[in-house]
Amino acid sequence: MTSHSLKLTRMASLVSLAVFHMGSALAQEAAGTVSSDKEKNSLNLNSVIVTGTPTGTSKMKASVSISSLDADQISQSAPTNAAEILRAVPGVRAESSGGEGNANLTVRGVPISAGGARYVQFQEDGLPVLLFGDIAFATPDMYLRADGSLSHLEVVRGGTASTMATNAPGGIINFISKNGKEKGGSIGITKGLDFNQTRFDFDYGAALSPKTRMFIAGFYRNGDSSRPAGVTAEDGGQLRANITHELDNGYIRLSVKHLDDKTPMNMPVPVRTVNGSISEMAGIDPRTVSFYSPYWTRDIVLDKNNNKVSTNVNDGLHAVSNAFGLEASLNVGNGWTLDEKFRKSTNTGRFISIFPADNANNSSGMTYATGPNAGKAYSGPAFTATVFNTSLDDLGSTTNDVRLSRAFELAEGKLATTVGYFSSIQNVALTWNFNQYLMQASGDKPALLNSAATVAGSPGLLAQGTDVWGGCCNRAIDAQYKTNALYTNLGWEKGDWNVDASLRYDKQNASGTYNQAVKQTYIQANTKFINYDVNHTSYSVGVNYRLNKDLALFARTSDGIAFNADRIMFGNPLDGSTPISTNIVKQNEAGVKWKSGDFSSFVTLFQAKTSESNFEATTQKFSSNTYDAKGLEVEASYKIGAFRMTGGLTYTNANITAAADKSIIGKTPRRQAKYVYQIAPTYTMGDAVFGASLIGTTKSYGDDGNTLTLGGFNVLNAFANYQLTERLQASVSINNLLNTIGYTEVEGDGHAARSINGRSIRATLKYSF
Numbered sequence: 001m002t003s004h005s006l007k008l009t010r011m012a013s014l015v016s017l018a019v020f021h022m023g024s025a026l027a028q029e030a031a032g033t034v035s036s037d038k039e040k041n042s043l044n045l046n047s048v049i050v051t052g053t054p055t056g057t058s059k060m061k062a063s064v065s066i067s068s069l070d071a072d073q074i075s076q077s078a079p080t081n082a083a084e085i086l087r088a089v090p091g092v093r094a095e096s097s098g099g100e101g102n103a104n105l106t107v108r109g110v111p112i113s114a115g116g117a118r119y120v121q122f123q124e125d126g127l128p129v130l131l132f133g134d135i136a137f138a139t140p141d142m143y144l145r146a147d148g149s150l151s152h153l154e155v156v157r158g159g160t161a162s163t164m165a166t167n168a169p170g171g172i173i174n175f176i177s178k179n180g181k182e183k184g185g186s187i188g189i190t191k192g193l194d195f196n197q198t199r200f201d202f203d204y205g206a207a208l209s210p211k212t213r214m215f216i217a218g219f220y221r222n223g224d225s226s227r228p229a230g231v232t233a234e235d236g237g238q239l240r241a242n243i244t245h246e247l248d249n250g251y252i253r254l255s256v257k258h259l260d261d262k263t264p265m266n267m268p269v270p271v272r273t274v275n276g277s278i279s280e281m282a283g284i285d286p287r288t289v290s291f292y293s294p295y296w297t298r299d300i301v302l303d304k305n306n307n308k309v310s311t312n313v314n315d316g317l318h319a320v321s322n323a324f325g326l327e328a329s330l331n332v333g334n335g336w337t338l339d340e341k342f343r344k345s346t347n348t349g350r351f352i353s354i355f356p357a358d359n360a361n362n363s364s365g366m367t368y369a370t371g372p373n374a375g376k377a378y379s380g381p382a383f384t385a386t387v388f389n390t391s392l393d394d395l396g397s398t399t400n401d402v403r404l405s406r407a408f409e410l411a412e413g414k415l416a417t418t419v420g421y422f423s424s425i426q427n428v429a430l431t432w433n434f435n436q437y438l439m440q441a442s443g444d445k446p447a448l449l450n451s452a453a454t455v456a457g458s459p460g461l462l463a464q465g466t467d468v469w470g471g472c473c474n475r476a477i478d479a480q481y482k483t484n485a486l487y488t489n490l491g492w493e494k495g496d497w498n499v500d501a502s503l504r505y506d507k508q509n510a511s512g513t514y515n516q517a518v519k520q521t522y523i524q525a526n527t528k529f530i531n532y533d534v535n536h537t538s539y540s541v542g543v544n545y546r547l548n549k550d551l552a553l554f555a556r557t558s559d560g561i562a563f564n565a566d567r568i569m570f571g572n573p574l575d576g577s578t579p580i581s582t583n584i585v586k587q588n589e590a591g592v593k594w595k596s597g598d599f600s601s602f603v604t605l606f607q608a609k610t611s612e613s614n615f616e617a618t619t620q621k622f623s624s625n626t627y628d629a630k631g632l633e634v635e636a637s638y639k640i641g642a643f644r645m646t647g648g649l650t651y652t653n654a655n656i657t658a659a660a661d662k663s664i665i666g667k668t669p670r671r672q673a674k675y676v677y678q679i680a681p682t683y684t685m686g687d688a689v690f691g692a693s694l695i696g697t698t699k700s701y702g703d704d705g706n707t708l709t710l711g712g713f714n715v716l717n718a719f720a721n722y723q724l725t726e727r728l729q730a731s732v733s734i735n736n737l738l739n740t741i742g743y744t745e746v747e748g749d750g751h752a753a754r755s756i757n758g759r760s761i762r763a764t765l766k767y768s769f
Helices: 003-012 025-031 071-076 083-088
Strands: 065-070 092-095 104-107 120-124 150-157 171-177 184-192 197-209 212-223 234-247 250-263 272-274 277-279 299-302 308-311 317-333 336-356 361-368 377-394 397-410 413-440 461-463 475-494 497-516 528-548 551-562 583-596 599-616 621-640 643-658 675-685 688-697 713-723 728-735 743-746 752-755 760-768
Touching (some): 065 071, 065 599, 083 688, 299 377, 299 413
Antiparallel strands (some): 092 104, 184 197, 336 377, 413 475, 551 583, 599 621, 713 728, 728 760
């Protein structure tokens, strides 16, 4: 049996279930899908939403900004990973140029000062994928795949995200699963037309008895990705399943998830910068270059027990996740509803990618160390390739959220009350290793090179572990974060008025150790201990007034926190002897929701003030800044006959208001554009549907000093679906149709930058039954 067959067999042997909602499960069960047929071509303003609310409510009644995307809308945006789906959501800034994970993401001018999504929580069915969004080399989207199990997506910006979740003051992104309520399924095969990739998908839901139903879905793919490297860069897949049993007073649901997937990780590549503007280097196309190569030697690294481990650089990101979930929603009498959600996850793997420590220079005295020309002289550009090789030892979590709610009918209106308790144990155990090699500066299967500086007996090796960047990056982290949160919400409704107020008290206990290796050895005497408690009380107060059934006004003020994890290690002591830094976001927002015939719009004015602390691995600098962002967020949809147009625009005016480096005060925060916009037209013609999406951004700055410019760019995606028969559909999707270069980040000294992927074309054949 082949290794691929073994993987498929192992995945197919798992069966089961999925946690389904954030808020009132009974409300979601009643809501069924994200929208009715009548709402299908609008912003679903009358549909029930469950994310960021204590009980399910319609958008027209809720005083929060929330967008929802169904499976069809998601597939039509031609995303290549989960984070790219979020390009279609106004107010969300998604830098998904890293590949299948490692996306940088935030909302509404809240800063991206570190990697990941510090202020936004990724959820699957209402529970966090990881409690922290910005763990170095381990972001939540690495353990999340969008496939046939996805029913729809709900995205809250600001608002009650501060009180309805931990570490989510900026927003909540909730991937909500199908649960077998609609019988049937599909099987499909997708092929890359201009690159080597094959992907198989399936999903199926059915009733097992009058009160029991099941759902199962998954995918498997294999190929070399849209950045060909001459190796099998993609290999793996996912299986998710759930089973639901209806009771006389509610329901219970069990779920499982198995993810075992290898994908390449895209880092910045060498570039030139002249007067703050970025330009490409000969032979290195930032849209397609991959420094994964068949000519890599094994990377020898150190584990936390001082053992040497041989790793394959071409494995890229290897994400392994196994999860079991339990959910129940019960009417317990006297109008009280009990909602219980539990998930136990094991998350492990390895992150390997190649980061340029410099930009390429021509040098003499080099020879090929690997490849078909090994031993021969080499003359040409070469660069120092730093291998970010991090073992994801343990990112497992145990999470539980239980809440009790009831609505009271009073003479003065309806009062809804909710009390909940959230608990989480999040492990953060990683081992960093940064080795450096001399590498051919070529986008076509680059080889390693030898020079006078090469370590004897190690092809291409320039420096190992503790000899890299001042010994910063041979690190062993073994920490655990226990978080408990008590939260409550009171909502009052009378006539056209809805008023709500919520509080959340988070208390976090951190324990564990961290160590930095010296001379290729972890010395026990250098172990530093983690032992502290930190807490915060968050609040959110909002009001919504419906002038009529199709027009509503709302306003809200909120305060929330994002706790730190590994980002504050290797700085001040974490043993409780000094204050622990946190990240606070204070927000105000006001807006209008309007629906007229086939036109819908959602317009929000916002302000976000952020105080944060941060550490950057590549610059080894700590910072403590405050930011102020004001802006306007617009989401709209219009349908006329067979034509539909959706779109969004976000205007943000942000600046740094305080910093230790006085020279950056008043500057625009890095990677914050004034305007970000999305336009997505579709047209149905008989059995065919054609569509496109244009995602654009104006210029931004790559550094807080505003000396490096990331040029504005537009990305055009397109798709076409054709119903060959009643059950058989063929489709083609094109990501980045015009093959645009779009830089999303640049190193502070301008030597390396990361671009979005170039054009990629996929064709799918799908059979529904």
